[in-house]
Amino acid sequence: MNSPLEMDEKLSLSLDRAFARLEKYFPEHKVFGLDALDDELRERFARLYRQAGYATVEELFASRGFVKISGNEVRELRDSVMYTPGNEPDIIKNKVENILRRLEEYYPDRVIDRHVEKDHKNLGSNISGVYRWLGYPDMQSFLAAYGYEYNPEAGGRPEVDIQAMLDVLVEKYKTQPRPASIGALIFENPEYKGRLKTFTNKCQELYGTTAKKYLQQIGVLQLLATSARRRKGPSGVQPTPGLPFVSEVQSAPTPPSGYAESEGVTDDSCFTYKRNVKGQITITGYHGQDAEVTVPGYIEGFPVDAIEKEAFRDNIYLTALTLPDTVTHLYRGALQGCISLRSIRLSNKITKLAATTFNGCFGLKEVNIPDEVEELPKGIFQDAQLEKLYIGKAVKRIDQKAFFSGEYDAFTGSRKSGRALKELTVSPENSCFRAEGTSLLSADGRTLYLALGELGHYTVPRGVETIAESAFEDQRSLTGVTFPDSLTDIGPCAFAGSELQKISFGANLRTIGEKAFFNCRGLTEAAFAKGLEEIGP
Numbered sequence: 001m002n003s004p005l006e007m008d009e010k011l012s013l014s015l016d017r018a019f020a021r022l023e024k025y026f027p028e029h030k031v032f033g034l035d036a037l038d039d040e041l042r043e044r045f046a047r048l049y050r051q052a053g054y055a056t057v058e059e060l061f062a063s064r065g066f067v068k069i070s071g072n073e074v075r076e077l078r079d080s081v082m083y084t085p086g087n088e089p090d091i092i093k094n095k096v097e098n099i100l101r102r103l104e105e106y107y108p109d110r111v112i113d114r115h116v117e118k119d120h121k122n123l124g125s126n127i128s129g130v131y132r133w134l135g136y137p138d139m140q141s142f143l144a145a146y147g148y149e150y151n152p153e154a155g156g157r158p159e160v161d162i163q164a165m166l167d168v169l170v171e172k173y174k175t176q177p178r179p180a181s182i183g184a185l186i187f188e189n190p191e192y193k194g195r196l197k198t199f200t201n202k203c204q205e206l207y208g209t210t211a212k213k214y215l216q217q218i219g220v221l222q223l224l225a226t227s228a229r230r231r232k233g234p235s236g237v238q239p240t241p242g243l244p245f246v247s248e249v250q251s252a253p254t255p256p257s258g259y260a261e262s263e264g265v266t267d268d269s270c271f272t273y274k275r276n277v278k279g280q281i282t283i284t285g286y287h288g289q290d291a292e293v294t295v296p297g298y299i300e301g302f303p304v305d306a307i308e309k310e311a312f313r314d315n316i317y318l319t320a321l322t323l324p325d326t327v328t329h330l331y332r333g334a335l336q337g338c339i340s341l342r343s344i345r346l347s348n349k350i351t352k353l354a355a356t357t358f359n360g361c362f363g364l365k366e367v368n369i370p371d372e373v374e375e376l377p378k379g380i381f382q383d384a385q386l387e388k389l390y391i392g393k394a395v396k397r398i399d400q401k402a403f404f405s406g407e408y409d410a411f412t413g414s415r416k417s418g419r420a421l422k423e424l425t426v427s428p429e430n431s432c433f434r435a436e437g438t439s440l441l442s443a444d445g446r447t448l449y450l451a452l453g454e455l456g457h458y459t460v461p462r463g464v465e466t467i468a469e470s471a472f473e474d475q476r477s478l479t480g481v482t483f484p485d486s487l488t489d490i491g492p493c494a495f496a497g498s499e500l501q502k503i504s505f506g507a508n509l510r511t512i513g514e515k516a517f518f519n520c521r522g523l524t525e526a527a528f529a530k531g532l533e534e535i536g537p
Helices: 004-025 039-051 057-063 072-077 090-106 121-134 139-145 160-172 182-188 190-207 211-217
Strands: 271-275 281-286 292-294 302-307 320-322 343-345 366-369 388-391 407-409 414-416 423-426 433-436 439-442 447-451 456-459 478-482 502-504 525-527
Touching (some): 004 039, 004 090, 039 057, 090 190, 121 139, 160 190, 182 211, 182 366, 190 211, 190 423, 423 433, 423 439, 478 502
Parallel strands (some): 281 302, 320 343, 343 366, 366 388, 388 423, 456 478, 502 525
Antiparallel strands (some): 271 281, 439 447
16 A cells, blocks of 8 residues: 555646646636546546545646636637647647547538537537637637538538438448448448438438438338238247247237348248247257348247357358347357358347357458447457457447457467458447547547557557557557657557567657566667656566
């Protein structure tokens, strides 16, 4: 346990760092809109004022000569534009770039005819904080300076490129299985991510219905027309091969209005299954030899709710698997040893994936993480050298060891090959993560969590302050790295086992974690920053 003196020294150092960052934002020592500018710094002060024994954050600010202002005081302080587009200081540049990237995703036509705050609350808040800091009188002036036409009262029909996109999608899904959700549609068509988001935001206003229902109506998503059961439902249930007899009084429910199986559904005679007392089907096995398998959403009129453990185990024929959105559980080991499986479309109703879900799926290249899944556990893709990955909106936790890190070479005692992701997409509605190429960053861009692609000489994105634990561990393709001046911390094992040869750290680097460069056998030269305070063992 640390002594009181050590605790005081650490607290003092934390305060010094926090106020040094605050002064970069507010050299006049007048603070406003900090929650929109730097929510992490705001939260840091919310902890520090209590630790330092102050009654409020304002008292802590006053102890260092800072004061909070609002309203007319802000307008007097920022009475003109201080920094034009492209000339923003580093402290705010990353925030501006993040705003512009999201605007491009949501409004690719650069016309905003609705209130940003209504459609995208967090984005609207961020813009409000930034435009005041830069000195613009209002949001419209800020957006105009960056090339956006902002007329929230205008309304109107979608731009031509939206209609062109819809035409392309309609034509595409005339001959291909239709996805069941907008998230799956984005996963299959990442080039339309921004335009689909814009269309989603405008659809209710323009067509009087949700985007999902409209896409169903035009034949892009599933659930086209009401369909009868795949087979006539029994008035008294009779025992069926592979289906335990439950009760003569339980009748098969009618599939929901509008439900229709996607094209190419595999004949349910190829499956063994069981039914529980709730009338839910669990797939227990598959005995066909089809390369592409689409599990039916209903069997004998009952919904397929789960895929039992070992249901597809050691199937060497399976290359593509589609699960219907009736499935809520994919049990561990269900796909174990499916060495030929290359792509899987998971049900959007699945809420949890086990660490062993894809064990032995050595050929798996393409997968979507459903919008209800919150965590990717350690080792879930340890055998799969993924090339295409979609991460849904609810994912909050990703273990640093979740992904394939290369084959172990017993002769050298190290890894060979490594991660080779070619396309990474994160739902624009995810509040924790975003993609930068094939690297996974925090939503605010300050933490680099994982590098998942072929790297060569890698440039850490500007604005990154922390490289997380094991972010580049065992990345044999990494031969060089350029650090931004914003970087302050490198986590434990961050570059362990990589092929780095020489490195030069930025001027603001303060800490290097334990074993950050362990087993970097080719590393012969390192230039340290003058301000470096701590190097782990």
